Amino acid sequence: MNINKYLNKKQDSSSLAIFRLGFGFLMLFSVIRIWYKGWIKELYIDPSFHFSYYGFEWIKPIGDYTYLIFLVCAISSFFVAIGYKYRISIILLFLSFTYAELMDKTTYLNHYYLVSLISFLMIFFPANAKFSIDNLISKKSYEFIPKWNVDALKLMICIVYFYAGIAKINSDWLIDAQPLKIWLTSKYDLPIFGGTLFQMDWVHVFFSWAGMFYDLFIAFILLYRRTRPFGFFLVITFHIMTAILFPAIGMFPYIMITSSIIFLEPETHKKILDRVSSVFRKYFQKVSSVTNYNFKKAKFSQTILVIFFTVQLFFPFRYFLYPGELFWNEQGYRFSWRVMLIEKKGFTEFKIVDGETSESFYVLNEEFLTEFQERQMSFQPDFILEYAHYLGDYYNNNGYNNVEVYAESYVTLNGRESKVFVDPNIDLMKEKRGFSNKEWITELEDEIKGF
Amino acid sequence: MKHLYIKIFIALLVIVSCSKDSDEDYGQNSSQSNVQTTTNSSSGSTTGTTTGTTTGTTTGATTGTTTDSSSSQGDTFDRGSILANYSENIIIPRYNTFKSSMDILKNSIETFVNSPNSDNYDALQSDWIDSYKKWQYVEVFNISKAEEIMYGLTMNTYPVSKERTDNNINEGKTDLTNPNDWSAQGFPGIDYMLHGIAETKDAVIELYNSESKYGDYLLTLGSVMNENTIQVVDDWTTYKDVFNSSFDNTATSAFNMMVNDFVYYFEKGLRTNKIGIPAGRFSSTPLPDKIEAYYYSKNSFGNLSKTLALESRKGVEELFLGLNSDGLEGPSYKSYLDYLESEIGSSVKTKFEEAALRIDDLQDNFLTQISENNTLMLVAFDALQTIVVNLKTDMLSNFNIAVDYTDADGD
Numbered sequence: 030m031n032i033n034k035y036l037n038k039k040q041d042s043s044s045l046a047i048f049r050l051g052f053g054f055l056m057l058f059s060v061i062r063i064w065y066k067g068w069i070k071e072l073y074i075d076p077s078f079h080f081s082y083y084g085f086e087w088i089k090p091i092g093d094y095t096y097l098i099f100l101v102c103a104i105s106s107f108f109v110a111i112g113y114k115y116r117i118s119i120i121l122l123f124l125s126f127t128y129a130e131l132m133d134k135t136t137y138l139n140h141y142y143l144v145s146l147i148s149f150l151m152i153f154f155p156a157n158a159k160f161s162i163d164n165l166i167s168k169k170s171y172e173f174i175p176k177w178n179v180d181a182l183k184l185m186i187c188i189v190y191f192y193a194g195i196a197k198i199n200s201d202w203l204i205d206a207q208p209l210k211i212w213l214t215s216k217y218d219l220p221i222f223g224g225t226l227f228q229m230d231w232v233h234v235f236f237s238w239a240g241m242f243y244d245l246f247i248a249f250i251l252l253y254r255r256t257r258p259f260g261f262f263l264v265i266t267f268h269i270m271t272a273i274l275f276p277a278i279g280m281f282p283y284i285m286i287t288s289s290i291i292f293l294e295p296e297t298h299k300k301i302l303d304r305v306s307s308v309f310r311k312y313f314q315k316v317s318s319v320t321n322y323n324f325k326k327a328k329f330s331q332t333i334l335v336i337f338f339t340v341q342l343f344f345p346f347r348y349f350l351y352p353g354e355l356f357w358n359e360q361g362y363r364f365s366w367r368v369m370l371i372e373k374k375g376f377t378e379f380k381i382v383d384g385e386t387s388e389s390f391y392v393l394n395e396e397f398l399t400e401f402q403e404r405q406m407s408f409q410p411d412f413i414l415e416y417a418h419y420l421g422d423y424y425n426n427n428g429y430n431n432v433e434v435y436a437e438s439y440v441t442l443n444g445r446e447s448k449v450f451v452d453p454n455i456d457l458m459k460e461k462r463g464f465s466n467k468e469w470i471t472e473l474e475d476e477i478k479g480f
Numbered sequence: 481m482k483h484l485y486i487k488i489f490i491a492l493l494v495i496v497s498c499s500k501d502s503d504e505d506y507g508q509n510s511s512q513s514n515v516q517t518t519t520n521s522s523s524g525s526t527t528g529t530t531t532g533t534t535t536g537t538t539t540g541a542t543t544g545t546t547t548d549s550s551s552s553q554g555d556t557f558d559r560g561s562i563l564a565n566y567s568e569n570i571i572i573p574r575y576n577t578f579k580s581s582m583d584i585l586k587n588s589i590e591t592f593v594n595s596p597n598s599d600n601y602d603a604l605q606s607d608w609i610d611s612y613k614k615w616q617y618v619e620v621f622n623i624s625k626a627e628e629i630m631y632g633l634t635m636n637t638y639p640v641s642k643e644r645t646d647n648n649i650n651e652g653k654t655d656l657t658n659p660n661d662w663s664a665q666g667f668p669g670i671d672y673m674l675h676g677i678a679e680t681k682d683a684v685i686e687l688y689n690s691e692s693k694y695g696d697y698l699l700t701l702g703s704v705m706n707e708n709t710i711q712v713v714d715d716w717t718t719y720k721d722v723f724n725s726s727f728d729n730t731a732t733s734a735f736n737m738m739v740n741d742f743v744y745y746f747e748k749g750l751r752t753n754k755i756g757i758p759a760g761r762f763s764s765t766p767l768p769d770k771i772e773a774y775y776y777s778k779n780s781f782g783n784l785s786k787t788l789a790l791e792s793r794k795g796v797e798e799l800f801l802g803l804n805s806d807g808l809e810g811p812s813y814k815s816y817l818d819y820l821e822s823e824i825g826s827s828v829k830t831k832f833e834e835a836a837l838r839i840d841d842l843q844d845n846f847l848t849q850i851s852e853n854n855t856l857m858l859v860a861f862d863a864l865q866t867i868v869v870n871l872k873t874d875m876l877s878n879f880n881i882a883v884d885y886t887d888a889d890g891d
Contacts, residue, residue, distance in 0.1 A: 211877065211878060211880050212880055214820065214880070215729050215879065215880035215881075216729065217557070217559060217729065218727070218728035218729050218730075218733075228557070277882065372877055372880070373877075374872065374873045374874075374876055374877040375873060376868065376869045376872045376873050383764070388764040388765075389764070390760065390761065390762055390763050390764050391761050391762050392762070393752070393762050439869045439873055440873065441873040441874050441877045444822075444877070444878070446823065446824065446874060447869060447870065447873040447874050
């Protein structure tokens, strides 16, 4: 197909408007939820130390002003939803939410990464073309927007699902049914199935395979008109089920369900929007309808998106650049749509050695980290290294010299018996943070076949 | 078909808005752990255990759960049976045993204060020892009323603060609810009142005879400990049913809180406080003055630290194995691990025995042990450490205990 012809294709602007409404209100709800539960204080203000993403150490919580970040996020979400000063609002939403997510990687969640990506994409699309406050102000609304806008969003969702599916093609997941074996068995308190089916091996295996097939194929089922209703039914069933089974995944099911609305036919979008907007019809009477949205700087946006998606396609495979088992050393694990894939717990303490006097002692982690941070730190190598450096610097500044830091670390992965995770003879102060291979992580000594 | 979508969408919005995550009840629980954390890092720590050993006092042992430990795989494992076994065969009997010793201790405090003489002193000292040993078996149960009134912290925060206690004595303080007073009461408080205010028995008795403020404060300690104990023990008569039926996998269920209490106590109460901190594992030099029952050893009245450590270890071992008063294993963390086809249960059981030997290798007097051969202390520490690793990684992973109140990916 001719590229230019494709780029000139139009789609009803209802599609973007519906997505904007869903996404905006869902984000508003998410932020209120985070606020209401006291997590802003608990996760960002109370801890004295924060785990940063490499290269983003300059992004930190800003004391009580951290609330402002979330306030900006909430307000801009609402403005996005109602389409008020849309462009600036979506940019603010992207910036504030992404900033919040980068403040401490202890709270990393795949779906929050997805939120950042979607809000980034939305910057480039005229999602306020229809049924927006901006229409009322400019007294103009637009019937059609470029089809590639909608397709870009679909592509994003497809990547999430498909890559999540690929990640499940491994022997732990498919053969040993781990970690679902552990997780489902522990759901003994669910009515009817909890104490019966969820205790059975074949159920664990069945759920594992079903989960893999769902992730691999759901995007394609949604893409084709004939299978779409069934696909939408699957999306709802699957995600509601995960919400019940794994309450701790929070907003994830709802974000995915809402996102998948973009796959519906444009006519359906239009129909829904007409329904919703009929209530507000009188306000829109003075708005004159223009057929095509005049897309400014289309070339620029397209270039950005091509780069964006190229990165998205390759980034999850960066783990090929590292030796060793991905699930064990987690080099290239995050930002790759590996969701609900491993059950890992660790125990890690640090030995501080004064390089001049050879005095040594172990650190009580509770003096520096919250429980949640300690739990996350204990099995993730980049956390361990960052924290080791923090401790080393701390003691160098507090009466000790040439401090060396050694880790005593044990980790269990997907039901395997715990074993030593970090070479105890390596001075972590001499190991640089960054993307180079962390040779001080031990071998898993077991092969997990597949991706 | 088109209308269907609209309906589904609206239904979704309803579901989303009504949906409730398991992380709701965050507030209560975190306060528990936070408080514990703070105290430990600052002053010294808490420790404890109880003796369920013999003493069949109780009515508690009546009910259901005898020994039905091994449920074969594929069958449903009844987590409720663990709670029932724990509450009926372990927790309540231990509390009753402890409460009796506490009553006796309170009485002998009164007798001694009324007539401070050598015989009454000896009786009081021996009752303090007996009660302190039995305490080692109940400190782990930081749940319900015990959690609410900070029972463990008021009973056994050590090292005792000499300064704070002297102040309280001089002021005639009777209200000891301020957290700063945690380190001026409980068993360490009595330790100081019996072995710390002067260096010899005669000198101590002399102080009680010459100034009433010592007797007054000792009476206060006794009655506060006793009142708190009564509250906690009474609470269990009603809390038992709640406890037994609260075995769902949520952050606030009794089952999960009990697992967390157990792991927490083993790591902090036993490993860190009794051995780790005094042995200098967490400081550049050993800190012998942070041992449990410090003044008793320091002023050469006798030695108790090792005994308390051994009792504590025994208490958690029996809990792990679900031993009833006849010494038979019942539904427990061990049997649950077995059901989950994990080898860890058996391996931890062996390590418990190993740890007993390593603690037993130590001298009765931890002060001399630390100054003469601290390595043995560290060996004992390592024996406990290896259990902590299994509990915190393998056991918690296998149980998949919900502890996170925040969202998690499952990664």
